[in-house]
Amino acid sequence: MAAAGQRCLRGVAARVVARIRIDAVWLAIEPMDMRAGADTALARVVKVFGAAHPHQAYLFANRRANRMKVLVHDGIGIWLAARRLHQGHFVWPTLTAATQASLSRAQLDTLVLGLPWQRTGEGGIITLV
Numbered sequence: 350m351a352a353a354g355q356r357c358l359r360g361v362a363a364r365v366v367a368r369i370r371i372d373a374v375w376l377a378i379e380p381m382d383m384r385a386g387a388d389t390a391l392a393r394v395v396k397v398f399g400a401a402h403p404h405q406a407y408l409f410a411n412r413r414a415n416r417m418k419v420l421v422h423d424g425i426g427i428w429l430a431a432r433r434l435h436q437g438h439f440v441w442p443t444l445t446a447a448t449q450a451s452l453s454r455a456q457l458d459t460l461v462l463g464l465p466w467q468r469t470g471e472g473g474i475i476t477l478v
Contacts, residue, residue, distance in 0.1 A: 371404060371454070373406070374405070382411070419432070440463070
């Protein structure tokens, strides 16, 4: 009985996630305290990216890069989701002069799995032998 309830909840969650449109993904390079709630994360988005644009996702990681938060503005309100890796860490850019980076959808999917997202898409093309 419990298994059927879990399957039902997963189905509902999948339908909800499928309805949040994301046209662009932005990654903040500077670490963020993962205790931050929606208001603090939104303030960080405005500080780093200038504004929270509709249908765009903003990613933040903690200093150890084993936790990540994603803030999405859906045009009406904001969604804040968290992901934690029990082993290893997310491949996150090191602190440089840049404070942000843009990711493709394929790179986002790879990053969420904890894989090296820089090699996905255009980054994985071999041009010299």
